[in-house]
Amino acid sequence: MGRTSCCDADGLRRGAWTPDEDQKLLAYIQRHGLGSWSSLPPKAGLQRCGKSCRLRWNNYLRPDIKRGEFSLQEDRTIIQLHALLGNKWSAIAAHLPKRTDNEVKRYWNSCLKKRLAMMGIDPVTHKPKSTILRPANGDPKKASNLNHMAQWESARLEAEARESQLCQQELPGSTLGSAVASGTLLKETTIAPSPDLLKAWQSLLLKPIEGRVGGGDVCGVLGAQSGANYSNGGFITDNRSMALDQVEDHVQTMETISNGDGNFFEEIADILLSTNLDNHSLYTDSLITSTGNGGNGELAGTIINNGWNDIVSLLNYGLPNNLSVV
DNA sequence: AATGTTCGCAACCGCAAGTAG
DNA sequence: ACTACTTGCGGTTGCGAACAT
Numbered sequence: 001m002g003r004t005s006c007c008d009a010d011g012l013r014r015g016a017w018t019p020d021e022d023q024k025l026l027a028y029i030q031r032h033g034l035g036s037w038s039s040l041p042p043k044a045g046l047q048r049c050g051k052s053c054r055l056r057w058n059n060y061l062r063p064d065i066k067r068g069e070f071s072l073q074e075d076r077t078i079i080q081l082h083a084l085l086g087n088k089w090s091a092i093a094a095h096l097p098k099r100t101d102n103e104v105k106r107y108w109n110s111c112l113k114k115r116l117a118m119m120g121i122d123p124v125t126h127k128p129k130s131t132i133l134r135p136a137n138g139d140p141k142k143a144s145n146l147n148h149m150a151q152w153e154s155a156r157l158e159a160e161a162r163e164s165q166l167c168q169q170e171l172p173g174s175t176l177g178s179a180v181a182s183g184t185l186l187k188e189t190t191i192a193p194s195p196d197l198l199k200a201w202q203s204l205l206l207k208p209i210e211g212r213v214g215g216g217d218v219c220g221v222l223g224a225q226s227g228a229n230y231s232n233g234g235f236i237t238d239n240r241s242m243a244l245d246q247v248e249d250h251v252q253t254m255e256t257i258s259n260g261d262g263n264f265f266e267e268i269a270d271i272l273l274s275t276n277l278d279n280h281s282l283y284t285d286s287l288i289t290s291t292g293n294g295g296n297g298e299l300a301g302t303i304i305n306n307g308w309n310d311i312v313s314l315l316n317y318g319l320p321n322n323l324s325v326v
Numbered sequence: 327a328a329t330g331t332t333c334g335c336a337a338c339c340g341c342a343a344g345t346a347g
Numbered sequence: 348a349c350t351a352c353t354t355g356c357g358g359t360t361g362c363g364a365a366c367a368t
Contacts, residue, residue, distance in 0.1 A: 016337075017336085036353080037353075050354090051338085051339095054354075054355090055336090056336090059336070088357090101355095103335080109358095110335090111334095273338090328368105329367100329368085330368075331365100332365085334363095335362090335365105336361095336362090337360085337361085337362100338361095339360090340350105340357095340358090340359100341355105342354100342357105343355080343356100344353090344355095345352085345354095346350105346351090347352100
């Protein structure tokens, strides 16, 4: 489109596809299935490069493509996965049945990004633009955690509001809303994670370990505690290594689940519950021990706990009803 | 009605990773 | 181990329709 292309040199066509070309490509793939894209065009009688054919097929001709408006559920999934994965459009699209990465990307750029901006949330960082949360004790790391929580909570509340509105409008007397709120929908949804989602999840789990000195994102409060003291290991006890083992076990479990037939999110929920995260036991009690300034431990535990709640929110509120086993 | 602007969409480009020879 | 080729991905562009002035 206005630019020089490799196709031009070969005298190949470019630009919009004609119905005739679509028909030729469709007919060829129906007859021979998918194979080498580079050798397909001449065999199919098309004067296109293989790349162009692949794109046309993947973004338009594939029979399992859903077109039209995105549902609220899809909106929510995109926003939450984008917060988790960033611009990994193919990974996000993998969790939206029948949607292409191109369409998800376009929808994000043309619609969702603006919507978030209007809500005062930075679509890149997913953090509130003008934070009402002052940096805790002037510590930017703590402020970062609080901002992160704020954006998650904001998205969650918005979704919750819409859900409840839908329930009232479409399903009077339905228990859907309470099911969503209580997380019981989790049990009814079978879904496996994409490798990217799994990776993101693992990084969340391991972040407080790897980044214990410098601090991190959701759980980076350890660094905010007292970087200097942690850097010489002064407050790390045996309990800590036990806790690390626990976390690493969970990561291994996650990998097992992701390879099996289990319900990924259900298993995660079980892990979270079995680890007593609600009681801050994993980090507050095991990792943050006698710091000599006790109050910080409580604060950190609260933030960490909220961090986990963010993830649980993703699991509970972000589960699209229409997703099936990947 | 004419013109300018915005938006939605399809398609292209370049890069990186994977694979075959 | 190296190279050439293929494929997948994310960013970007151009076109046309819809909307605003």
